[in-house]
Amino acid sequence: MSIAIGALAFAVLNLISFYFISAHAAWLSGLIFLVTLGLLLFLISFFRIPRRNLSTGDDLIVCPADGKVVVIEEVVDEEYFKDKRLQISIFMSPANVHQNRNPIGGEVVYNQYHKGKYLVAWHPKSSTENERHTVVIRNPHGELLVKQIAGALARRIVNYLHVGQKVEQSAEMGFIKFGSRVDVLLPPGVSVQVQLNQVVQGGVTVLAKWA
Known part of the structure; x- marks a missing residue:
């Protein structure tokens, strides 16, 4: 459109x-x-959507977005889990593909849109204060939270999922327009497969593996 x-x-x-x-x-x-x-x-x-050989696997957690890994740290999630999680954040510049993908397959158990500010996407408080859309997907390994975050230029987040929906790994989850960020909150103990400042591809690069 x-x-x-x-x-x-x-x-x-x-x-x-x-x-x-x-x-x-x-x-x-x-x-x-x-x-x-x-x-x-x-x-x-x-708005391009390139053809790719997507990564799938029951033990894999794949990157939900193109961009660069800017955060790998332990945080306390106040929205859903209410406990400590490992946060990995991917910053998307305007030049990146902005299609977002499901990092795992499973059932959507939480879906919530939050109004907010438009701080630059790499700002530490953008995860909790910016406009954002949070989704939690559950499978036999556990639950995974994915947060689409608007940046200073991004003014529209598109999310196609709904609670109760069964989703496939690496299938399209949504879209963020013009420079933004995606956070993934992982359970403690997962094996992280990426490093800070690493350039990643959504649906292709393996973000982590279940313990």
Whole structure:
């Protein structure tokens, strides 16, 4: 939908430019074309969904998003678990694919949207103060919390899941528009497979393994 709206805006603006500007200021009409074409190409690139060989496995927890690992630390979760969890956070720049995927397969047992601020995505308080959408998926190994967090530019979080839904590992979970972050809260004792500052791919890179 966003790409269709962008393409329509591109066509309308350039038709107006051609009929009302080009005859008097061809350079301005050409500039409008180049700028709007650049914006359209960026929009298409941003919403791209590349074909990938997805990682699946009963013992695997895969990355829910493209980006860079910016946090690996123990935290106390106040929203759902009410105890200590291992948090791994992935920062997504505007250049990353912004499709989010299920890190594990199982049943959705919690789904909650929270209004909030728009701090930069790497801010320590963005996990608890920014606009965010939290999902918990349960399977025989345990429960996993995934939090989609809006950043300073991201102003819309899309989440396709609902409580009671059975989901497949690495299937699409949702989307965040324009620069954002995804937190995963893991049970203590899992075997972490990534490192700080590592570049990861959603649905491909193995984030951790169940103990």
